[in-house]
Amino acid sequence: MDLLELTPRLHLLRFPVGQAYLWHDGNDLTLVDTGPAGSGPAIADVVQRFGTLRRVVLTHFHDDHAGSAAEVGSWPGVTVLAHRDDAPIIRGERHGSPPDFTEFERELHARVAHGLPPAPPARVDIELTGGERLEIGEGARVVHVPGHTDGSIGLHLAADGVLFTGDVIAEHGGRLMLGPFNLDRERAAVSVRVLAGIDADIACFGHGDAVVGGAGERLQRLHG
Secondary structure (H helix, E strand, C coil): CEEEEEEEEEEEECCCCEEEEEEECCCEEECCCCCCCHHHHHHHHHHHHHCEEEEEECCCCHHHHHHCHHHHHHHCCCCEEEEEECCCHHHHCCCCCCCCCCCCHHHHHHHHHHCCCCCCCCCEEEEECCCCEEEECCEEEEEEEECCCCCEEEEEHHHEEEEEECCCEEEECCCCEEEECCHHHHHHHHHHHHHHHHCCEEEEEEEEEEECCCCCHHHHHHCH
C-alpha cells in the first residue's frame, strides 16, 4: 500500500486495486472507503500513526471499496456509514446487481478485478439517504449520486474545500471522466453533473490521482 499526503489533514491510501482516504480531525480520524479485503493491517498501521479511527464512510458496496469494512468496522469505537440502498448488500443480506458493461469495460474489468477477493459481510451502523451533515471537518454533506450503484454517495466538506466522489468520477492520465462499471450509465452521467457543480479546491476520486488545488475548475468541464 502507498500512502500519499494530500494535505496535513488528508491522506490517500492506494492499494494494488482501489484506494481509500483518511481525514484528520485532530486525533479523530475518518476513513472514506476501505480498499479490498485484506487491507486491514495496512490501514491499522497508518491509523496508529495519526490517531484513533472514529468512523468509516463507504461510498458504495463494490469489493474494492467495502472489502475491508468488516475488519475495520470491528475495531473498538468505529461507526460504519453507507447509503441505505447499498447497506443490505454490504451486510450480505442480498447480492448487488452487476454493472451494465460496455464491451471495453467487460475486458477491462476482467483484468483489474482478477484475483480481487469478495467483500465479506460487514456491519452498517448508520444508513444514509443523502443530505445529512456529518461531523467531519467543519461539516460534511452527504450527496446521493446514484448510477454507479443505487446507493453511491459523495461527501462535500464545503468549509475545507474537499469533495469525495467515490467511483462516479474517475481520473486517468490527467483527465477526469465518468467512472466505468456503472449499474445505470445514464443515471451516473446525471450524478457526474451534480458533483461537477459543487465548488471544491480538492477532489478525491475512487480511482486515479486526486486533484489538489483548482479542482472546481476541472470539475466544471464535466458539466456537459
